[in-house]
Amino acid sequence: MAWTWFHRLASPPHVYRLSARLTPWLAWPAALLIVAGLIGGLWLAPPDYQQGDGYRIIYVHAPSAWMSLFVYTTMAVAAGIGLIWRMKVAHAVAAASAPVGASFTFAALVTGSLWGKPMWGTYWQWDPRLTSELILLFLYLGYMGLRSAFDDVQRADRASAVLAVVGLVNVPIIHYSVVWWNSLHQAPSLMYLGKPTMPPSMYVPLLIMLVGFTLFYGAVLLVRLRGEVLSRERAASWIREAVRA
Amino acid sequence: MRHFLDMGGYWPFVWPAYAVTFAVMALNIIWARRLLKRSRKEALRRLTIGGTEK
Amino acid sequence: MSEFCLKGENVHLWRGDHHVLRGVRFQVGAGECLQLTGANGTGKTTLLRTACGLAYPEGGEITWRGQNIREDMRAFHAQLAYLGHEPPLKSELTARENLHYWIGVRRRLEGRELDQALERVGGNQWADRPVRTLSAGQKRRAALAGLTLMRVPLWLLDEPTTNLDAEGQKLVGTLIDEHVQAGGVALAAVHHELAVSRPNGLRRMELTFD
Amino acid sequence: MTDSGTMMPPVRPAFDSASDATHPAVTALAAARLVLARDLKLAFRKRSQLVQPLAFFAIVTTLFPLGVSPELSRLRPMAAGVLWAAALLASLLALEMLFRDDAQDGTLEQYALSGGSLTWLLAAKTAAHWLLTGLPLALMAPLAGIALGAPNGAVPGIVVSVAVGTVALSLIGSIGAALTLGIRRSGALLSLLTLPLDIPVLIFGARATELAIGGEAYGVPLQLLAAVAVLGLTLAPLAAAAAVRINLE
Known part of the structure; x- marks a missing residue:
């Protein structure tokens, strides 16, 4: 079968060992890129002509917001794969992703409101980005709440997977409806930058940060994945070696 | 340096934003490691209790 | 289509950390009734629920008429009747x-x-x-x-005689008798021996903890 | 000669052992209709459960004038929002019971093992749920609306928008109810799962009602609301069926 390579690749012991081996290859580049992005964003990038130095929050806010969506998508896709093909490793990926995504959604909310304060004069505005972010946080909390309500890992995996997939279908609808709602009430929206085009000295650090954050997610995911894979395996002989190692 | 830390007067917003983000990252690292450690311990416990299959 | 026969091959199932079904094998053919006995918690109900496709075995397979029940679940379900602990009745x-x-x-x-x-x-x-x-x-x-x-040809019964008086228990026995005589298949989890009048075709299997 | 032969009642064949079709099968639609009829009959035999969400809706809408102001001019701008928040919570309240009884007495198991489509049967149950909560809410909403300062001309708009919106709410809610049916005291969790998914319904529904109260054309939000309901109609029963199967495992 053409699928055998795939199944071998997705077998728990293989995934466990591979994740252990890959983690440093993601973690160090992530650390490097984030430090580079920090230097670029905080020192090298010029102040914005409208927002001065206040715009520098973008270098943590935008990557966090990106993570919130990217992790949710990854989680839901993995959950869907686990649901359809009954693949434990895919469920483990979904389970490992949720807390990471939720925490970055939280960071995106806090940094967004800190950015909003000097611009709006208030920490909270019902602007579409922040509102969508808040709803996304609720989706994450619902997912994790449902997961923890089950004693049995298998059932938790499968039930929460249904929720994740339903959530993924809903995210664009929610986002669209929130934007639509916001356009009616003409509330101020979080303007990312004053100028329509950013000079490279501004956007290159942003790109570096985006990649750095994504790699960071990868590294954390791999560590968590090992834990999740272990808790889904029962008395298999490979565990003994893996745990000792 | 003074100038840098002041962030053009935006320091009360810029620095907390960075602090929160990096706190979240640090927590993620700690949580991930704790999860792995706990799962290992748990797996070992299961191996010793339900040691019917080797 | 081949003959009525429900077969379990090396069925494994876990509930959390608990390995409930450890490589269970069974086979019931047309004209047979298989009685499952065993202490509480040995997995009689779980085995019945796995056999009817509600629970998913993590190892082994269950076949009906030579075909894995997962291949055409609806056609399989159309041929079985499952009675659980509680009669599925609305009190109103x-x-x-x-x-x-x-x-x-x-x-x-x-x-x-x-x-x-x-x-x-x-x-x-x-x-x-x-x-x-x-x-x-x-x-x-x-x-x-x-x-x-x-x-339907396949009956899966979980403690069918619970709460029944002597006459009712006999009724269960007669119903199973007739069903089996007509070429049907029955798999029943029981605590007490079924009162079947024609014992040919009646087989027993005991589930234990090990 | 054999005495047993004469004593036996006329035995019809227990099943047709030759073919796969063992009996005249019921179409998915006919089975769904039966489930719908059963749930309606059950609801009318225990009416208290029917009335509770409606009473809840009435009480919540009463709280706002008491909490904000008795002046209709101040209530009118928020009437649509109040109506929708109350309708959302009332429909949520009824959701917990959607599958609970059927899960406990084994009816859901029988549905899952019926050899027919579980999706259709659950769609029928959801339809019954809407007929028993959504529709009465839609009929009651104009009363609450008028009490909050809506003009009489807004009545059709309010009824239509709440009726269409509650279809979507019932459908989305059926997923949440199916996911939590194995969990004790699931009320808070059910809200946490369902309410974020309900937000588009709230936004489009409240907008349509708001426009209706203001005497303006509410076609656009109503169409968006209907689109959400149609999407829910196609996908929610599938997801609910998957969730029910998982919880029966």
């Missing part, structure tokens, strides 16, 4: 209404079938009373009427 409806809705979802009831089935289990007196007012034994009898009305 009468026994007759309950059977009408319960069986009606599966097949069209013809003529006096429903009356005959209720009569068969001794339900003339209480068929039109709300189930809320029935005794546990009467509810069980109503469920047995439903079982006969499904007219």
